[in-house]
Amino acid sequence: MRQRVVADLSGLPISGERHSSPSWWGTLAFMLIEGTGFALAIGIYLYLAALAPAWPPVMPPDLAAGTGVTLVLLASLLPNALLSRWTDAQDLRRVRLGLLVMLGFGLVPLLLRILEFGALNLRWDDGAHGSIIWFLLGLHTAHLLSDLVETAVLAALMFTRHADNPRRFGDVRDEVVYWYFVVATWLPIYGCIYWAPRL
């Protein structure tokens, strides 16, 4: 087919940022998939609770460890927001610092999570109630763990020659968004496991 040139694209940037970046949209799509998974897991919790003659069948989990995780996650929002700002400014030194801080904020809830499983007062095979609260906690733990690995790799990457590149700052921005998602999905799960049985 004959071609006629009607546009010159050479003035465009050679990588897209935020909503011009495919990976930003990809992150959103994966959050939609995983968010659906979280919603379904909570749906299962409510479904089983509605069917049970008494809910919870045993005493509710101890509050301390779970609340500790919640507080740490909420506190992490501040450094995450700062990291986001430093990423926008493409300030490599501060971004490195921010990632190291976020690495800490990823690790602490995981350590507390070990205590949390112990504080549930139930094993996964202690009836359907035990199964679903272990499932909810396990699902979120998988997200904490995979995010920790991701943050660690990204932090390591930011200390290499590949760091000073707008594309890397875009990766950090996607990571910041994803962390908000990990925190946001925890709150309804925290409510289900710890507060719904106390209502």
Added chain:
Amino acid sequence: MTHDRRDTGLGDLALEAALRRVWAAAHGLWGLLATVDHKAIGRRYIATAFGFLILGGLLALAMRWQLSHPEARLLDPDRYNQVFTMHGSNMMFLFAVPVMEAMGVYFVPLMVGTRNIAFPRLNAFSYWVYLAGGLLLWGAFLLEMGPDVGWFAYVPLSGPQYSAGKRADIWAQMITFTEISALAVAVGLVVTVFKQRAPGMTLDRMPLFVWAMLVTAFVVILAMPAVVTASTALILDRLVGTHFFNPAEGGDVLLWQHLFWFFGHPEVYIIFIPAVGMVSTIIATFCRRPVFGYLAMVLALVGIGLLAFGLWVHHMFTTGLPRLGESFFTASSMAIAVPSGLQIFCWLATLWGARPRLAVPMLYVLAFLFTFVLGGMTGVMVASVPLDTQLHDSYFVVAHFHYVLIGGAVFPLLGAIHYWFPKLTGRMMGARPGRWECLLVFAGFNLTFFPMHILGLWGMPRRVYTYQPELPWAGLNLFASLSAVLLAAGFLLFFWNAWRSARHGAPAGENPWGAPTLEWATASPPPPWNFTRIPVVGSASPLWDSMGELTVAEGLRTDRRELLVTSVMDATPEARESSPQDSIWPLLAAIATSVMLVWSIFTPWAVVWGSIPIAVTLIGWFWPRGTPEDES
């Protein structure tokens, strides 16, 4: 300065040579394993899915042989259970969904005028995971470990109490494989459609097939997590003693059905919506006019996608749910006939007075219209609770869903293969064998499955391995079985035609059908970079309105894989973005994932230890290499 190399001002030959250097896959086995070209992956997906269609078809023939006369002894009850479970699981998870997504993988990037799918490595990964899932299922079947609990694996039958051994776990883990792959493709398709459309291709200029694949991708994203959650819970119940589905410990068997059908009903539309897009594409080309009511068609697609999530309970009418719930789901099941019917009327309006060219793809569309309308009408019938109660689990239902799935999706798919064969292979698919094959498939299908409505009304239950001679079912069963031979002959002719045409068919040229959409604006088959220059679109039928001249853009780099990112609504250019190079890491990641998933059938610790190699391969996949693609 390498990064100053642009296509601006280059002649066609020089430009193609430059693009070949950066886009072509390496020669030999390495190139085959590492390629991330959406066309190579798409072709592979389509061929593999049709391979599974043949295997599933052979199982169907074995069942028809078994049922052709009373008290047959070809298959014993245990083997029969495996055969019908394998047939259903294979056709739904290894053929229908993958083949529809594969058509999107191949054609969506071409139809929106871009050079590769978004996240091409994820796309390659998805194929390898899909292949591994298929090998798991069929390998297990060959080892007498084939699942035997039906394609929807209801508990308690599939639970630890009634299904000892690993058969049900094989089924549940096959689900994980195929859903990971389907979700990965869906993400790639959504982002391709949102961000990689050619400049000027506003949302209301998008081809209807692209709309259909976009809606399908969203349905995949929202539906598939339900079955992954369900199958994970089933494996946990079976492996580590959780009690999700155990009523004795506070679990619930109907929870399985809710979760399964919250996925399972949208699944039907995941298969059907792409087919609808194919029908619209074919009708427009062979009527030589745009489909009547573009906006109504798009709204109908979106409407079907939304309503698909509101009908799942109609699979559960006989489980004793509250009456009000049943009434709601009857209403919603009937409501989906409205957007479906709207599409039918739009197609009829397009056909009206158009004197369509009755080429083979169009013949398949006519076969679709007739057969799908019949399947749709029996669908409205079983949406009614009293009738469904009578017909549930009978051959009437078997007839209904084969009408909808084969008539509604496979006929358009076969037509689409004929239609797009030139873009897949560069050659035309034989028209004369095509007409025979269409006739055989259409007649064979209706003669095989129509009698099953009557068998169902006469009380024949589905999933019985045989029946007694006193029952009045033998005559119609023999008739259906003989007709199945006709249907199989039609498929055989289709495969022979495709095989022969791929080698000896007439060379097709760029646009043999005189079609209006962008995939026909490049060579058949397209070069690895799809478009030498990115097209600029001014209407919904760019090739009809362009008067033989394609408007294009220039200014892209030729020293790296570069494509164009545009805005979601108006497709105004935003950036020149790089597209990843070929890589072996997606294959390695798929192998690591497969090892972990298969291992975890046997021990939960596989998830812990098996995740380490996955993490390693993912780091290898994403670690930058300092290539021009990484510049920004």
